[in-house]
Amino acid sequence: MDFVAIDFETANSLRSSVCSIGIVKVKNGKIQEETHTLINPLSEFNFYNTKIHGITEYMVQDAPTFEEFWPNLKGYIENQTLIAHNASFDIGVLRESLGRFHEKQPEYDYSCSYRIARKVWPNLFNHKLSTIAKYLNINLRHHDALEDARASALITLEAMKKTQMRSIQELTSLHKIKLGSSSTLSKPTTRSRKSTQDASLQSVVSQNNAPNPKHPFYGANIVFTGRMISMTRMLAAQYAANCGAKCIGQVDLDTNFLVVGDQALQKYVQGIKSAKMQRVENLIGQGYPIEIVGEQDFLRLVKF
Known part of the structure; x- marks a missing residue:
């Protein structure tokens, strides 16, 4: 029983x-x-x-x-x-x-x-x-x-x-x-709001014809997690793309940065971790050089 x-x-x-x-x-x-x-x-x-x-x-x-x-x-x-x-x-x-x-x-x-x-x-x-x-x-x-x-x-x-x-x-x-x-369950037949958003983030292209090759985000793969307070994810992705980064929806072996929204960052400090955060921690433990960046640090970096 x-x-x-x-x-x-x-x-x-x-x-x-x-x-x-x-x-x-x-x-x-x-x-x-x-x-x-x-x-x-x-x-x-x-x-x-x-x-x-x-x-x-x-x-x-x-x-x-x-x-x-x-x-x-x-x-x-x-x-x-x-x-x-x-x-x-x-x-x-x-x-x-x-x-x-x-x-x-x-x-x-x-x-x-x-x-x-x-x-x-x-x-x-x-x-x-x-x-x-x-x-x-x-x-x-x-x-x-x-x-x-x-x-x-x-x-x-x-x-x-x-x-x-x-x-x-x-x-x-x-x-x-x-x-x-x-x-035996089939995959979801409709794309939810966040799934659509992740796909849209990946399609964001740089509006800057000449990103700075010395910028920390230049050529990097960036994943976002958690709700951002200061901006929408789409705007954050555009900032990252303007620095020469590529925004992806999932954490994988090629991920370079995980950008964490302020609210999620506070919970992360308290030990509440999203699946993306746990995945990144596991990869870091295996020796992959992934950096976790908070929302405010991200803002400072994209305005670098």
Whole structure:
């Protein structure tokens, strides 16, 4: 009876606009651990979404981005069985959010507490999370990510108890529910805002006919991470290109500089590291000469 229940809330209609994550870890049929965090989606909040979950842009301004929180989330879901209510939405959110910063899907299986509930309690007039929670006397503050994840976990445990099944695999097999797998998920079919932005950054060309060959950025490959306060990433990329640099979307062996936005830099000092930061640290540890540059130092360098 081991699994992990998850729930995502989004800021707008884009599935990559995560603004809240709830995680409930179940071990041996009991809730062992619960985690919740707000997420800065780096995108606009839709009035309708805020009306549903109550999360505003002001509330997430100091929260980690999905990219920054990903190492923590990955630790919970990798090689696990995931449960979510209407799992197609939550798995889609996970897929699109990872695609936003070009991160590969980890290995996991998944199933849906909505589909399970329909099989186990077929006579209920509907199988919305709130309906099933009320029927099973589960306390629920709906559209709070942690509360929804917990309710999904408890519904699944009640279904296993009712059917005397000992695992998600047995439960889904009993009711002929296909168990999903991350290995069979197709790649995101739509390009998210940040993916498009990274591609655009790579297409920025120098507006200066003669960049200074002695500039530290001349001929360098630069990657950006974190939200910048003093400028947009596109403008930062143009400044870098004017110095003779090439802006790329992902950290690789040819990366020379990782430019970190001020907010992300503060979190980096506190030990909160994005996937790009972790990748750079690993490469530096292997002897690759990559420099991490803060936003303010970057500004001084491009005005060199």
